Amino acid sequence: MIPFLLLLAAAGPLPDKGEPPLTARTQISGGPRPAEQTAVTFDHADLSFEVLPKHRRIRGDATLSFTARAPLTRLVIDLDRNLPVSAIAIDGAALPKSGWSNPEGQLTIALPRPLAAGDKVRARITYGGTPHVAVNAPWDDGIVWSATAEGKPWMATTTQGYGCDLLWPCLDFPAGEPASVDLHITVPAGLKAPSNGRLLGVETLPDGRTRWNWRARQPNTYAIALAVGPYDEIRGTYRSRYGNEIPLHYWHLPGKAAEARALFDEFAPTLDFFEQVIGPYPFADEKVGVVETPHMGMEHQTINAYGNGYAKAPEGFDWLFQHEFSHEWFANQMTAANWDDYWLHEGFAQYMQPLYGQWREGEARYAVMMEAQRNRITNAAPVVRDKLLTEEEVYEPAKGGAAGDIYFKGAWTLHTLRWLIGDEAFFRATRRLVYGRVDPKPGNFAPRFASTREFQEIVKEEAGRDLGWFFDAYLRRAALPELVEMRKGDVLRLEWRTGGAFPMPVEVKIGDRIEWVAMEGGRGAVTVPAEAHVVVDPMARVLRRSVAVEQFQAWQAKARR
Template sequence: TVPQGLKAPSNGVLLGVDTLADGRTRWNWRVKTPNTYAIALNVGPYEEVSGTYKSRFGNSIPMAYWYLPGEKPQAEKLFAEFAPTLDFFESMIGPYPFGDEKLGVVETPHKGMEHQTINAYGNAYAKAPEGFDWLFQHEFAHEWFGNQLTAANWDDYWLHEGYGTYMQPLYGEWREGRARYAAMMQTQRALITNRRPVTQQRVATEEEVYEADKGGAGLDIYYKGSWMLHTLRGLIGDTAFFAVTRRAVYGRPDPKPGNFRPRFSSAAEYQALVRQVTGKDYGWFFDVYLRQAALPDLVERREGGTLSLSWTVPGGGNFPMPVDVQVAGKVHVVPMTGGKGRLPVPAGAHVVIDPDAKILRRSVAIEETQAWTAQSKRPTP
């Protein structure tokens, strides 16, 4: 119940608005399967722009954006992003999980939050080179990775934030191609700090995951999680990667509106799904990227007509990550069985390791840049 002249957008479906004798209004909302950390009530002098999306799955989905007065042009531009963004997710991941309720967004004083069917938006209609609002796209990604698929333990919230962050470069690729994808991935790469493992292998609180000063991985659950998914996609291929993703999100390979419900998952289940889909055990991959802080380091040595490569990983385990090597303009794949590989290289030939940056690995340049940036921010004595 809110004062006269105010509106109260919330989760789920609006059943109706009752006007009381004193002029106040009662907003009646119903939500079928609420994610308990994603419930929100917003009250303000909102104006609304709305429409209907015709899904590629045959259903129609209501869309609405509640915004503050005086922002109609900006609001309409943001609302114009709703349908193509929804089409991207439905084409790449699967059906919008809450199509029988709505796609809802509301302007808020805080930056953003994935409140189910009523995402908070506070990005001030910022513009970016990629041509879309990353904050809206990120929070909307959480309808799949957060509200449909929910981690059973905060320790596995890379399932929310890693996927939620990877969706921005993936959308960039869907819109403009590989160059945009690569540019956005490189921006994320510079933000990975590797101070702590992405997962602690224990039941954790929200603060113990999101806050670095309380032992958490902090922003690495976003950016390192995203780059881990990028590396996994390159390793197992698009067909397997998106098959794993759909099974993780919907609990089945053939999602259609009405044949799935929100579900809980974990890193252990995700790893099992990769094994199920590919027929191979990638435990070595998850042991390094999820359970160790340091990144794998690729050691290169060129002697005579041979290029020798070897992986060094925290804990000293096996890391058979194949590596692309470009020699005189031609790309060769070095299998790296046992974590080591060799490739004949003509004398004087120009060599580029991992030319398309498929692998999340140690970068001395990034480490030195981060150290220099931290040093430059310190006050001069």
């Protein structure tokens, strides 16, 4: 075995963006999985990282504990081959190098003995190398190596799209979460390593390096994150409306104390909004954590990445902080088990911004923020396809993905649903989706997996009627419903044109009064005086086709050429 330090000396030039290249296998997160991965329960991960900024390398030691659900003769674990394995031990016994292989980014380990259902196994994997450098994080994954204005190392990871295997040996699909994780992150002297969960302690090594020890429960596979820099820290405590106290932490770069304090001051009111409108903060026993990163941001559980440059906005709050924080409920507490249901993360998170604007300032702010999102809906592909999909198949247009529509169309779908079924049913359904119950309190819920089909069933129960037609129209078909108006004499006839049944009611303003048109069978009529001024859907309750928006988007696209 070649000593790791000798490998560093022979490493050659530092990697640039996009280097070293990834295999097609490593770029896949989610989708159909090998039978060996779905045949295990991931009990625990003990992950040790050493970050070497000078060489842009990491070394890792991962002990992974599993319980077999079915007979197994091998383990199949995802790990980028740019992080070659130097040793593996199964239940403490070292394997010969012939006992594993990783040609394309899926590490196959032959077990010394077959496992029966219910048997436990512990695999210790020692690895290290040059991790892939992100081209444009967080939209393109990997490590971002940077430096502060004073020239000190500053780095962060992001792995949502390509997956956790860019950083550690894992099961790279949403339902592959370990039940708990211990993290040990060793960094050069003078640097800090805030990470997921609760801080167990910081050790100072004889040469001045420090080891940061963290413990997290059931983090998303892509939520395990490294962030290293010469951080200053702001701390506080939030007294929850549920009676518990929640630690607040913000790690920021030196020299930005005033801006950092202003952002930190947003933590408490944002937390109060979510706890009042949605329910208890899911990780109150760990922390609310945010860290400044050299990329835009990501919902890393209890250590959300923030890189918005302390931008100001007319709504009076930092959209990036608010969006990533909302993922503690919609992605980390409630996780889509299949990337096909990705909109449950992003659509809800996107909707939380105008909802927060409404909570803070009222209806005018809500309407302005919803209108801005409406103009970004493209309707190029269905949001949900009812298939087992990879993250890129859901997000990338070139692979049939809905791209930004999982955000903006998702948010508008929720806006229309809320009006259709009313606030009480909508928020009861949302709480059941997030917590699995309508009465969440600290200690009576745990992170859970969810799906569009489950949410649809919850809505049916809370609304007291089947709304399959609603979910089909907005999520499973690309084109929006089109409302056709036909006015003749003193009658206004309305007709929905869609690819299926769509009995969506509509409000019609006739002069100074508003009438409700039921639209049974997708058609309806209302009597209007010949001289009356009529506005259909005057409060923009219903997501529907808009020729004006389509023309605006076409004009924008042409202007950008």
